[in-house]
Amino acid sequence: MTDIQSLIRPNIASLSPYSSARDEFKGEANIYLDANENPFGVYNRYPDPLQIQLKQQLAQVKNVPFESVFIGNGSDEIIDLLFRIFCVPGRDKALTFSPTYGMYAVSACINDVELVEIPLNQKFQIPRDSIQKIKSIDDLKLIFICSPNNPTGNSLSIDTIQEILEVSNSIVAIDEAYIDFSTQDSLINLIGSYPNLIILQTLSKAWGLAALRIGLAFANPQLIQLLTAVKPPYNVNALSQLEAIKAVGNYELKVIQVQAILTEREKLKVALEQLQIVEGIFPSDTNFLLVKVFNADDVYEKLVERKIIIRNRSQIIQDCIRITVGTPEENIELINTLKSLS
Ligand SMILES: *Cc1c(COP(=O)(O)O)cnc(C)c1O
Secondary structure, eight states: OOOGGGGSOHHHHTOOOOOOHHHHOOSOOSOOOSSOOOSSSSSOSOOOTTOHHHHHHHHHHHTOOGGGEEEESSHHHHHHHHHHHHOOTTTOEEEEEESOOTHHHHHHHHTTOEEEEEEOOTTSSOOTTHHHHHHHOTTEEEEEEESSOTTTOOOOOHHHHHHHHHHOOSEEEEEOTTGGGOSSOOSGGGGGTOTTEEEEEESSSTTOOGGGOOEEEEEOHHHHHHHHHHSOTTOSOHHHHHHHHHHHHOHHHHHHHHHHHHHHHHHHHHHHHTOTTEEEEOOOSSSEEEEEESOHHHHHHHHHHTTOOOEEOTTTSTTEEEEEOOOHHHHHHHHHHHHHHO
16 A cells, blocks of 8 residues: 655645635624625636635545545646646656646646656557556656556556556546546546546546636545645635536436437547558547558648647657547538548
8 A cells, every 4th residue: 555645745745735715714704804805796706716616526426435525726736736746847757658638747847756657568558567667766656657648648557557557656647537437437437446546537537627727536536635635725716616516416417428429429430441542540449549550741741731620649659640529410510521532
């Protein structure tokens, strides 16, 4: 069992967190003269710094204890907080399996933390010898495992992830941004077994709320308390909290939309496979397809000229483009446009 306490940066371990007016008085009152707010207006009051209502709802939907839920201003904020809590700049290290989501590297750089990258194998899985390698890295504080992985689209082997959890003394963050599209189950049920495990999810993808900036983390209460102590006091604004509560309350709509996106993904895959320019399509557990084409730069530029934007990933995975599944109409237009190119 990893002792979280020993992983925390000394300055964070001894931090006295900022205590806002809303932290110091939490009950219901008639008159609030404690936060230097303007008494007039609609949005004049600070939002709930602990997002209690939204967390209660998420705890229920995800079937985890309330104390195990954290909400960030997007997952990107949570990734940054993890670096700030655990990695001493210029000394400690973090680890990713490449190619993967770009924010881990950006956040590492901003925090002056060396990032070790282990390349995924031919099947975009974690290579067998990674376990040995992980054990040999000094001052390794943070491991990011993105599953399903962006931009490859596949889920990583649960057995390998669990093996890493068993041997590693680092914080292991599993980024499940695409979990609602996956055939593989979330590992959220493991948070009770591994104090160093943190599951990252988001309302930006399946829940359709990217504009609100709501990132989710699930972990043991000790880790959640650390994130809470380090975050900016009012990191999730009132409108986002309100709209997220409404959306999460409508679980059925999310299920219907995910189903529609998965159906469209399969239609898109079949249509793409017929095209001359397409060399192959990788298996996807997400709402996008990684597609190997004969000339990615050419396809990308020609689509841009026709006002259709996809992601050119050829710098990262040779000759590959990443296509997000759109509406039925958008997907048809994409296919027709691609047909006219070949
Ligand atoms: C899109 C995405 C996110 C979401 O980030 P937010 O800041 O919550 O919008 C997180 N991780 C990965 C791998 C993603 O692709």
